[in-house]
Amino acid sequence: MSTPLLDIRGLTRTFGGGRRWFGPDRAGVHAVQGINLDVARGDTLGIVGESGCGKSTLARLLVGLDTPSGGTIHYAGDDLQQLRAQDRHALARRIQYVFQDPLSSLNPRKRIRDILAAPLRYLRGLEGQALEYRLGELMEVVNLRPEFIARYPHEFSGGQAQRIGIARALAADPELLVLDEPVSALDVSIQAQVLQLLRRLKAEFDLTYLFISHDLSVVETISNRIAVMYFGRLIEQAPTRQLFHAPAHPYTRVLLDSAPIPGGPPIKAEEGEAELPDPLSPPPGCAFAPRCPRAQDDCRHTVPPLDNLVAGKDHLAACFHPIEGPWQRIATQSAQER
Amino acid sequence: MMTFITLIARNRLAAFGGVMLLLIVLLVLITPWLPLADPNITETANRLMPPLSDGHPLGTDALGRDILSRLLWGTRISLAVGVAASLVAALIGSMIGIVAGYFGGRTDNTLMRGIDMLMAFPYILLALAIVAVLGPGLMNALYAIAIVNIPFFARNIRGVTVGIAHREFIDAARLSGKGNLRILASEILPNVLPVIVITMSTTVGWMILETAGLSFLGLGAQPPQADLGSMLGEGRKMMLNAPHVATVPGLMIFLVVMSINLLGDGIRDALDPRLKSGALSRPAPFTRIRRRHKPLPDPTNDDALLSVENLQTDFEVGHDTYQAVNGVSFAIQPNECLGLVGESGSGKSVTALSLLGLVASPPGVITDGRVALAGRDLLDLPHGDIRRLRGRDVSYVFQDPLATLHPLFRVGDQLVEAIRQHQPMSRADARTRAVSLLGQVRIPNPAHRAEQYPHELSGGMRQRVGIAMALANDPQLIIADEPTTALDVTVQAQILALIQNLRREKGTAVLFITHDFGVVSQICDRVAVMYAGRIVEIGPTKTILETPRHPYTRRLIDCVPRLGEPDNEPVAIPGLPPAADALPEGCAFAERCDLAEDACRQGNIELIATDTDRQVRCIKPLGIPTPSPQGVTR
Ligand SMILES: Nc1ncnc2c1ncn2[C@@H]1O[C@H](COP(=O)(O)OP(=O)(O)O)[C@@H](O)[C@H]1O
Ligand code: SF4
Ligand code: SF4
Ligand SMILES: [Mg+2]
Numbered sequence: 001m002s003t004p005l006l007d008i009r010g011l012t013r014t015f016g017g018g019r020r021w022f023g024p025d026r027a028g029v030h031a032v033q034g035i036n037l038d039v040a041r042g043d044t045l046g047i048v049g050e051s052g053c054g055k056s057t058l059a060r061l062l063v064g065l066d067t068p069s070g071g072t073i074h075y076a077g078d079d080l081q082q083l084r085a086q087d088r089h090a091l092a093r094r095i096q097y098v099f100q101d102p103l104s105s106l107n108p109r110k111r112i113r114d115i116l117a118a119p120l121r122y123l124r125g126l127e128g129q130a131l132e133y134r135l136g137e138l139m140e141v142v143n144l145r146p147e148f149i150a151r152y153p154h155e156f157s158g159g160q161a162q163r164i165g166i167a168r169a170l171a172a173d174p175e176l177l178v179l180d181e182p183v184s185a186l187d188v189s190i191q192a193q194v195l196q197l198l199r200r201l202k203a204e205f206d207l208t209y210l211f212i213s214h215d216l217s218v219v220e221t222i223s224n225r226i227a228v229m230y231f232g233r234l235i236e237q238a239p240t241r242q243l244f245h246a247p248a249h250p251y252t253r254v255l256l257d258s259a260p261i262p263g264g265p266p267i268k269a270e271e272g273e274a275e276l277p278d279p280l281s282p283p284p285g286c287a288f289a290p291r292c293p294r295a296q297d298d299c300r301h302t303v304p305p306l307d308n309l310v311a312g313k314d315h316l317a318a319c320f321h322p323i324e325g326p327w328q329r330i331a332t333q334s335a336q337e338r
Numbered sequence: 339m340m341t342f343i344t345l346i347a348r349n350r351l352a353a354f355g356g357v358m359l360l361l362i363v364l365l366v367l368i369t370p371w372l373p374l375a376d377p378n379i380t381e382t383a384n385r386l387m388p389p390l391s392d393g394h395p396l397g398t399d400a401l402g403r404d405i406l407s408r409l410l411w412g413t414r415i416s417l418a419v420g421v422a423a424s425l426v427a428a429l430i431g432s433m434i435g436i437v438a439g440y441f442g443g444r445t446d447n448t449l450m451r452g453i454d455m456l457m458a459f460p461y462i463l464l465a466l467a468i469v470a471v472l473g474p475g476l477m478n479a480l481y482a483i484a485i486v487n488i489p490f491f492a493r494n495i496r497g498v499t500v501g502i503a504h505r506e507f508i509d510a511a512r513l514s515g516k517g518n519l520r521i522l523a524s525e526i527l528p529n530v531l532p533v534i535v536i537t538m539s540t541t542v543g544w545m546i547l548e549t550a551g552l553s554f555l556g557l558g559a560q561p562p563q564a565d566l567g568s569m570l571g572e573g574r575k576m577m578l579n580a581p582h583v584a585t586v587p588g589l590m591i592f593l594v595v596m597s598i599n600l601l602g603d604g605i606r607d608a609l610d611p612r613l614k615s616g617a618l619s620r621p622a623p624f625t626r627i628r629r630r631h632k633p634l635p636d637p638t639n640d641d642a643l644l645s646v647e648n649l650q651t652d653f654e655v656g657h658d659t660y661q662a663v664n665g666v667s668f669a670i671q672p673n674e675c676l677g678l679v680g681e682s683g684s685g686k687s688v689t690a691l692s693l694l695g696l697v698a699s700p701p702g703v704i705t706d707g708r709v710a711l712a713g714r715d716l717l718d719l720p721h722g723d724i725r726r727l728r729g730r731d732v733s734y735v736f737q738d739p740l741a742t743l744h745p746l747f748r749v750g751d752q753l754v755e756a757i758r759q760h761q762p763m764s765r766a767d768a769r770t771r772a773v774s775l776l777g778q779v780r781i782p783n784p785a786h787r788a789e790q791y792p793h794e795l796s797g798g799m800r801q802r803v804g805i806a807m808a809l810a811n812d813p814q815l816i817i818a819d820e821p822t823t824a825l826d827v828t829v830q831a832q833i834l835a836l837i838q839n840l841r842r843e844k845g846t847a848v849l850f851i852t853h854d855f856g857v858v859s860q861i862c863d864r865v866a867v868m869y870a871g872r873i874v875e876i877g878p879t880k881t882i883l884e885t886p887r888h889p890y891t892r893r894l895i896d897c898v899p900r901l902g903e904p905d906n907e908p909v910a911i912p913g914l915p916p917a918a919d920a921l922p923e924g925c926a927f928a929e930r931c932d933l934a935e936d937a938c939r940q941g942n943i944e945l946i947a948t949d950t951d952r953q954v955r956c957i958k959p960l961g962i963p964t965p966s967p968q969g970v971t972r
Binding site for chain 1: 505507515516681782831854855859880895898902907912
């Protein structure tokens with residue numbers, strides 16, 4: 001196997017905390033903790049998880065908007081932090097980012113022309129004719145009418161604004177796009193348009209995607225691999241079909257069980273508090289143990305490592321008692337709390 | 339820019355201030371060319387001449403100098419010094435503010451601690467101390483006034499910058515290869531500039547007054563030079579025998595400061611974005627109702643809990659009319675859950691808010707229709723009766739529970755208030771009921787949670803409290819507007835289960851607004867699909883999901899990715915819904931419909947019954963060979 005495009009080892013980001021003059025040291029919040037992840041060139045890796053589980057922090061670390069507290073990221077064999085230190089623009093030329101909220105990621109006082117010209121000018125050094133030509137090309141690539149380029153962001157609908165966001169990311173000619181909930185703010189009819197566009201662009205420009213979303217069905221349609229995050233850690237990773245066919249981690253099953261499908265079987269609701277643990281005093285062992293129906297004593301002492309379920313098979317889960325067998329929502333159960 | 343000027347002009351006081359200031363400024367600008375006596379020539383023979391004397395229209399002062407001439411030259415200097423001081427203060431203060439706000443961390447700490455130190459001294463004492471150190475003189479007074487005003491700018495601008503620096507477009511600019519300096523100059527500055535201008539326009543007047551104050555004390559302009567403050571100071575000594583010497587500059591100070599402040603307030607209001615959007619104009623507590631005629635009750639809805647007939651709600655903004663709700667009719671039976679589905683902007687929320695007159699007026703107006711709760715037309719009721727209905731017979735749950743929860747009160751106290759508003763109950767009893775309500779919505783340890791403030795609860799918990807509030811008075815109908823849209827799927831599952839439970843145990847009816855067909859199929863008995871302010875299809879959930887009759891419903895279902903069917907690629911609907919102020923004739927979906935034909939773009943397309951319990955607004959409903967022609971009016 002060739003070197004992966006992204007090689008992430010032990011990636012950690014802690015916020016706050018630190019030493020105090022009096023009293024014990026303050027505990028930090030581990031937004032992202034010990035993540036190991038490979039992304040192959042040409043992959044679309046979906047990352048799912050609930051709000052606050054560290055998806056966006058991971059994304060920001062990858063594009064260099066934030067710096068890890070520990071661990072390494074290698075991009076095509078080069079250390080990302082060294083790359084950043086050598087050349088401020090090196091990273092932005094290779095990895096770009098698409099924001100969740102299309103409108104707030106566009107400066108309200110700038111025309112689309114200025115927004116798109118910035119990466120062309122500063123990252124690719126284009127000027128004059130070449131710049132104009134490329135601007136026209138970009139608008140065409142994301143299916144926007146050329147005359148829109150003279151408008152201000154507030155004149156666009158959400159879907160159009162997100163196309164501009166995508167065009168801005170593509171302007172630098174990157175190889176990897178980190179898409180942080182790119183369609184969550186859009187209506188379903190517009191969401192389908194943007195997903196279609198993203199698929200086409202990937203084929204056209206040989207892109208690699210890291211697609212973050214809380215919506216399992218969206219991730220399923222677009223990714224070929226999926227990684228599930230919970231409380232700052234990766235807890236399961238597998239090729240999409242494998243993951244949806246036989247999710248092994250109890251949390252993945254909870255997620256699947258609670259997602260409503262149009263015309264589908266009733267969803268199951270968890271009892272008790274379906275919420276993340278307190279980040280300031282995390283439970284000692286598996287973070288999911290307080291909610292887990294399969295939790296045993298060993299779960300509460302040691303953090304389960306992300307391991308291959310069956311040696312040689314490409315399906316990893318961080319659980320001491322993984323669930324086997326295919327997943328099926330029990331049709332007889334109704335969406336009622338018992 | 340034109341709108342800005344019209345906004346100022348519309349504000350009479352500001353316009354008055356502007357004109358006055360303009361006159362004063364013009365006058366002092368042309369002063370050097372006016373046939374005036376030299377302001378500094380003393381002529382002891384003519385000392386203290388009263389106004390309207392020969393050659394001295396405003397008289398002379400103690401040294402026989404012409405007061406008119408001194409007044410104009412003095413105003414010139416006072417204005418120049420005041421404006422220069424505020425420019426200096428604005429420049430340095432804003433720079434400190436922007437840098438502190440943008441870089442944050444240690445830079446912010448150091449800079450703002452310095453600013454705090456400046457602010458720790460009483461304002462005027464600090465100015466005096468600075469002049470004392472630098473020595474009296476006009477320039478030094480200028481520096482002193484500028485320095486004491488720097489903190490004001492720095493704090494204001496820092497606050498605004500912090501807000502902007504954390505916006506996503508700053509990150510986007512960084513990823514576009516812009517460095518810090520470029521981001522400060524081309525992304526941050528244009529967005530804080532209006533605030534700088536506002537701050538300046540509201541401080542210039544005071545700064546002129548402060549400079550005059552220093553000169554009055556003899557620390558500013560030095561004799562023989564005149565500025566308004568020093569003239570006032572000199573006049574003070576002969577207040578009794580020659581009052582005009584002090585009155586004339588005093589009046590001028592008053593005029594200058596007043597005109598600048600009036601104009602400044604006008605500028606502030608014109609630049610405030612909240613004003614433009616009308617957010618500061620207080621909406622009426624009830625939506626305006628201007629029905630063209632009163633529809634008669636529809637007898638088929640006799641046993642319905644809620645029946646809505648031909649409801650129309652417009653937003654009138656300037657000369658435009660946005661038809662947000664455009665003839666909506668539906669009925670909800672007791673204990674039924676009706677889903678209202680559609681894309682954003684299709685009019686779901688406005689429909690829901692119109693039912694109890696909660697649409698903000700202005701700009702909202704209900705122009706037609708009937709809303710009957712158990713047979714009573716709510717749009718006809720006196721306001722007092724409607725108010726008693728709200729929260730008692732019908733209650734709302736919103737997407738953002740913070741819309742109904744006050745941030746500064748404990749959730750328990752808010753529940754007690756909600757209960758006692760409609761039920762005569764002692765505080766203690768209401769408290770017991772509040773805690774039991776929190777228990778009913780499955781909040782663990784309800785007695786303890788009742789003591790907490792909304793911000794101490796997670797999003798899911800807050801939404802539970804929002805539902806508990808809605809339940810406080812056992813309403814017959816709950817209107818839930820996207821109550822789970824902002825929640826994670828696992829929490830959503832719990833909230834949906836909770837609503838189902840309530841229906842079963844209390845017989846409550848629910849109008850459930852959502853854009854998610856998955857959620858609809860979980861809890862709604864019937865569903866109404868909205869497009870461009872109208873219901874385009876209504877019927878039982880199961881049959882609509884299985885065999886949609888309206889092309890829009892079909893397409894909308896098809897563009898939802900379905901979990902577990904990755905090969906079933908969602909199919910996009912091309913184009914966008916029409917704007918609410920430019921609805922086309924005929925079918926609003928025609929533009930995006932691949933079955934559209936000429937007949938679709940004409941006349942009014944009615945909602946027709948296709949099956950016993952289903953209706954659809956389309957002349958070529960799917961799966962129906964020949965629709966009944968009498969349903970279509972041309
Ligand atoms: N305060 C307002 N002023 C002007 N137009 C408004 C206002 N509020 C809503 N609208 C318009 O009314 C229409 C329906 O909005 P809404 O009911 O919020 O849609 P939905 O809830 O289906 O997303 C939209 O075209 C929207 O732009
Ligand atoms: S390790 Fe234990 S507690 Fe954690 S998910 Fe697996 S079974 Fe549940
Ligand atoms: S009326 Fe015509 S345009 Fe409208 S949905 Fe039906 S077929 Fe399409
Ligand atoms: Mg809405």
